[in-house]
Amino acid sequence: MRHSTKLPLYITIATFLLAYALCIAEYPSMLSTRVVANLLTDNAFLGITAVGMTFVILSGGIDLSVGSVIAFTGVFLAVVLRDTHIHPLAAFVIVLLITTLFGAAMGLIIHYLEMPPFIVTLAGMFLMRGLAYVLSTDSVPIDHEFYGWLQSLYWKAPGGGRFRITGLLMVLTFAGAMLVLHRTRFGRNVYAIGGSAQTAQLMGVPCARTTVLIYAVSGGLAGLAGIVFSLYTSAGYSLAAVGTELDAIAAVVIGGTLLTGGSGFVAGTFFGIMIMGLIQTYIVFDGTLSSWWTKIVIGVLLFTFIMLQKGLAWVTTGRIPRASASAARS
Amino acid sequence: MILTTLRRVAPQLIILALVLLLNFAMFPGFFRVEMHNGRLFGNLIDVLNRGAPVALLSVGMTLVIATRGIDLSVGAVMAIAGAVAASVVTGGSDWVVAVLAALGAGALCGLWNGVLVAVLRIQPIVATLVLMVAGRGIAQLLTHGAILTFNDPGLVRLGGGTILHVPTPIWIWIVLAVVVGLVVRRTALGLLIEATGINERSARLAGINARVLLIAVYLVTGLCAALAGIVVAGDIRGADANNAGLWMELDAILAVVIGGNSLLGGRFSITASLIGALIIQSVNSAILLSGMPVEFNLVIKALIIIAILVIQSPRVNHALYLLRASSGAFSPGASRGASTPRNTAPRSAASRTDHTTEEGRP
Numbered sequence: 001m002r003h004s005t006k007l008p009l010y011i012t013i014a015t016f017l018l019a020y021a022l023c024i025a026e027y028p029s030m031l032s033t034r035v036v037a038n039l040l041t042d043n044a045f046l047g048i049t050a051v052g053m054t055f056v057i058l059s060g061g062i063d064l065s066v067g068s069v070i071a072f073t074g075v076f077l078a079v080v081l082r083d084t085h086i087h088p089l090a091a092f093v094i095v096l097l098i099t100t101l102f103g104a105a106m107g108l109i110i111h112y113l114e115m116p117p118f119i120v121t122l123a124g125m126f127l128m129r130g131l132a133y134v135l136s137t138d139s140v141p142i143d144h145e146f147y148g149w150l151q152s153l154y155w156k157a158p159g160g161g162r163f164r165i166t167g168l169l170m171v172l173t174f175a176g177a178m179l180v181l182h183r184t185r186f187g188r189n190v191y192a193i194g195g196s197a198q199t200a201q202l203m204g205v206p207c208a209r210t211t212v213l214i215y216a217v218s219g220g221l222a223g224l225a226g227i228v229f230s231l232y233t234s235a236g237y238s239l240a241a242v243g244t245e246l247d248a249i250a251a252v253v254i255g256g257t258l259l260t261g262g263s264g265f266v267a268g269t270f271f272g273i274m275i276m277g278l279i280q281t282y283i284v285f286d287g288t289l290s291s292w293w294t295k296i297v298i299g300v301l302l303f304t305f306i307m308l309q310k311g312l313a314w315v316t317t318g319r320i321p322r323a324s325a326s327a328a329r330s
Numbered sequence: 331m332i333l334t335t336l337r338r339v340a341p342q343l344i345i346l347a348l349v350l351l352l353n354f355a356m357f358p359g360f361f362r363v364e365m366h367n368g369r370l371f372g373n374l375i376d377v378l379n380r381g382a383p384v385a386l387l388s389v390g391m392t393l394v395i396a397t398r399g400i401d402l403s404v405g406a407v408m409a410i411a412g413a414v415a416a417s418v419v420t421g422g423s424d425w426v427v428a429v430l431a432a433l434g435a436g437a438l439c440g441l442w443n444g445v446l447v448a449v450l451r452i453q454p455i456v457a458t459l460v461l462m463v464a465g466r467g468i469a470q471l472l473t474h475g476a477i478l479t480f481n482d483p484g485l486v487r488l489g490g491g492t493i494l495h496v497p498t499p500i501w502i503w504i505v506l507a508v509v510v511g512l513v514v515r516r517t518a519l520g521l522l523i524e525a526t527g528i529n530e531r532s533a534r535l536a537g538i539n540a541r542v543l544l545i546a547v548y549l550v551t552g553l554c555a556a557l558a559g560i561v562v563a564g565d566i567r568g569a570d571a572n573n574a575g576l577w578m579e580l581d582a583i584l585a586v587v588i589g590g591n592s593l594l595g596g597r598f599s600i601t602a603s604l605i606g607a608l609i610i611q612s613v614n615s616a617i618l619l620s621g622m623p624v625e626f627n628l629v630i631k632a633l634i635i636i637a638i639l640v641i642q643s644p645r646v647n648h649a650l651y652l653l654r655a656s657s658g659a660f661s662p663g664a665s666r667g668a669s670t671p672r673n674t675a676p677r678s679a680a681s682r683t684d685h686t687t688e689e690g691r692p
Contacts (some may be wrong), residue, residue, distance in 0.1 A: 062455075064580075111642040116453075116593045122580055123636045130628025137625055165393075251461060259456045292470035297557075299464020304454055308459070 008266045009308055014177035016271045019278055027285045033161030035281060040167030043277040045070065045229040046247055047170040047270065050255075051177045052221030053248040054269045057215050057319060058181070060194040060261025061117035065106065066222040067244035068128035069099050071237070073226025075132045078140035080234025088146045096223045102128070103219020111262045125245070132238035139237040173221065175228030177266045190214060194261025196254055250298055251276055254305050275301065335601055342589055342605040345638060349612040357619040360637050369492045372613060375500075381611035382499035383408070383575070386558040387582035389503075389510050390551030392603040395586050397547055398527040398595025399447060399454035404555040404582060406465025407439045408575030411559030413472035416480050416569035419635070425484030433556045439465070440552020444545030444688055462579070469571035479568035489564020499561045503604075506557065510550070511600050520598075523547065527595030585610055609638075 023030045045074045048065050056063045073095050080091045106124050110117050154162040180186035189210040192200040201207050230236055249259075255272030257264025279297050353373070363670075375409045377495035387404050393399045415432040417687050419425055430568060446457035491498045514520035525533040526540045538570050540600075558578070563569045587593065588609055589602035617627045640646060 097441045109640075113640060115639060115643050118585070119587055119639060120591065122584070123632050124641065125580075126632035126635065130626070130630075133625040133628055140386055161608050246459070246463060250460065253456065253459075258454060290470070290475055292467040292475060295467030296464050296471070299460050299467065303460045303465060304411070306456055310450060310452065 001303070005263055006265070007312055009265050010306070011109070011308060012254065012256050012268050012271045012275070012305070015090055015277050018027060019275060022283050023285070025276065026138035030281070030285060033157040033159035035161070037157065037161030037163050037167065039230070039274060039281065040170065041162075041164045042280075043273050044164075044166040044170040045225040045232060045241075046223055046244065046276075047273045048173050048225040048228060048271055050248040050251045050269045050278045051173050051266060052225075053245075053252050054177065054191060054255075054257060054264065054266050055181075055214050056117070056218045057249070057252050057257055057259060057299075058194045058261055058264055059190050059211070060197065061214070062121065062249070062259075063103075063130065063215065063218045063222075064118070064121040064245050065102075065124035066225070066248060067241045068132065069102065069219060069222035070226040070229050070241040070244055072132040072135075072252075073099060073223050074230040074236035074240055075140065075238050076136045076236070077227065077230050078142050079135050080205070081142055081144050082140060082309045088144055092227055095227065096220055097165060099223030099226070100220035101233070102214050103222070104212050104216035106219070107215030109179045110215065111208050111211040120275075123199055129238070135238070136236070137238060139235050141235050143234070147231065147234060167233055169224075173224070174266055174270050181266055186210065187233070191262055194263075196262075247276065247298075250302055254298075254301055256305070257308070260311065281324070335593065338590075338599050339602045339605055342602050342609065342641075345588075345607050346605055347611055349616060352444035352618045353612060353619055356616065356621075360619070365495065368495055369497070370495050371499075373619070376496065377499045377608060377611045379497045380614070381607050382503045383558040383562055384580060384581045384585055384610060385503040386506060386554050386561065387509050387578060388585040388592075388607045389600055390554030390602040390618040391579075391582045391586050392545075392589070392591060392598050392600050393510075393514070393523060393547045394454070395583075395591055395593060396523050396553050396595055397544055398530070398596035399544070399548075400458065400583065400593070401443060401548065401551050401555075402455065402458040402579050403439065403443060403461035403465055404551065405575035405578040406462050406469070407436055407552055407555035407571075408562060408578060409466055409469035409571050409679035410439060410472070411436045411556035412569040412574045413469040413478065413571050415485060415560050415563055416478040417472055419480045419482045419485055420478060425482050428482070428485060429488070429560060432560050433553055436552040436556020436559070437549055438552070439555070440549040441545065443552065444548030446545035447548060448541045463493055466571060468573075469569075473569055473571045475571070477568045477570045481567065485560070485564050487564070487569055489561050489566070499565070502557060502561060506554065507600060507604055514600070523653070524596055524598065528597075529610045558610060568596075581610055582607075588635070588642075590642060 020030075028036075049070065053063060076095050076098070077088070077091055080086055080094075081088060086094075102124070107116075107122050108113060110120050150165060154164045158163055162196065181190065188201070189205045192205050193207060193210055193214075197207060199322065226241075229241060233240070251272035252257060252264070252269050253266070253272070254275060255270070256267030257268060276298060279294055283291065283294060350360070357373070360373045363370055363374055365371070387408075391401060391404065411432040414435040415428040418428040418431045425623055443454075443458050443461060446452045446460070447454050450457075488498055488502070493501050514523070522533070522538050522543055525536065525538060555575075556672050559575060562574050585606035586603045587606070589599060589604075589606035591598050591603060613631055614627075617630050622630070
């Protein structure tokens, strides 16, 4: 049983290694540390978002608001740094507080008003995008010396790759999430609620606290992703990061987490992100393929991994689904 | 039958009336409808016309949600249908051929979703996510990444023309809603859809071919989305693979939810969903007419939607019901108040969830 839940994770890792090997076979220069470093830097904000999304999806919910939260964070930071003399670190703390509280508020509504997460976070998505518009409709540049200093921090690897602080932050986030999910009581509760909310409640899992915490974590991590995104682009723009929530959900699913909740690993999400980044890198290296192929390939990958999970579920339970059996009889 | 429908949609009608009155308060000429060059003009007509795509989508979405599903791909299907129609018509074919090709593409997309949900037993939200992600890529492949423009009068007429002085999109959504409504309510089909949504296994045991029914429902949604895509493409005289129908699926789902249909499936009302679509459009128009900075649009829309959803949430409804029941159980007013909510979907959802929480807590 333990083995079967980890199988999707192994398949995701194998897919990544195989895809990377194929890329290297075609373009040997893709083996350089530059590509690896860029893979980490370019996908840092998406990776951090996907960690929060993994928590939410593991609990059986969904969070559509993360893309808007990223945009809001970027605009908020840009406007605050332009109009006031607050130190960026203080601004970071303020914006993380705002986004975490925002996530917690959504969790409260979801739990106490018994409304579906899909609809609540949809309204949250409109609200955060709208607040970003209210702050500024233009793209606001950020040119604070602290930002420049943060951006200049990198470790130059032998092959010329620059491992930046944002990539490190993403890796640390993944490591932290693994510790929390597999080594703390809160992590156990997340899995329990995702397996069955009613059973979890009967077993004495504090459902209210856990649900609120899960969405607070997702909101806070989306805020952190927004900070990383503003470091990456050196600007805040209210139309930025549209559709990030879909990319994050896709990465989580490709990483082998069940969208019904209760089963999956953060490590899988990491490789899901890397696979999506690899597709984009390949398209850049190829030069003739159009960017819309990214979407199609990700769609096909999504489908493949969903079918894979279905197949695994059928194999491990040792029977074909009841639906097709009864339909075959009729 | 009409009376029960009226009672069912009463809350939505009241909300719509309030929003329209708000419009009227901000802009006294709101209800004025004038005739210019053989075409009706006015803010009210605008609401009906601009609300057409969401109204079209919400018809199909209502059916899908009634089966306890959801279709996230409708926006992408709109983009595909628009791209197909535009590329066929710029290829030199007749506009009828283009419309048929677009509808065919929509049906194919719906069939794909339906097969994933009904045959391969994938959760609807995941199954339709695949096409939502890939669909826009497919549409861009069809248009080669550019905005395909056309000037075919037939196709343009579908989006921007008039029939009997009334803009064509209004006709399209009203006719579609009436046809689907009649098919669903004059036959047992609607009942079967509700039965499948409430409990698929028992529906199957009762002899309903749930599999074919589910596929058909997703197919109809694909067709509705294709129609909406054609209307949008005809309106702007071009197929924009990037922006056509962007986030429209969310508006359609909202319309259905504002219409009081439970996302947990079961009882549904197409009329209520259509009123929900009109409420969304009226809110948009109210924000525009209020003359507030455009930046506030989304915030206000979000707040209004949250307010409507909180009012309709099972917990609040149940609390109101208890309040009403305890305040005066024997007065005629109270008994009427207690009996009306039974006819609305949120009430039935409330009793269901309430049951589980009572079991769940020691």
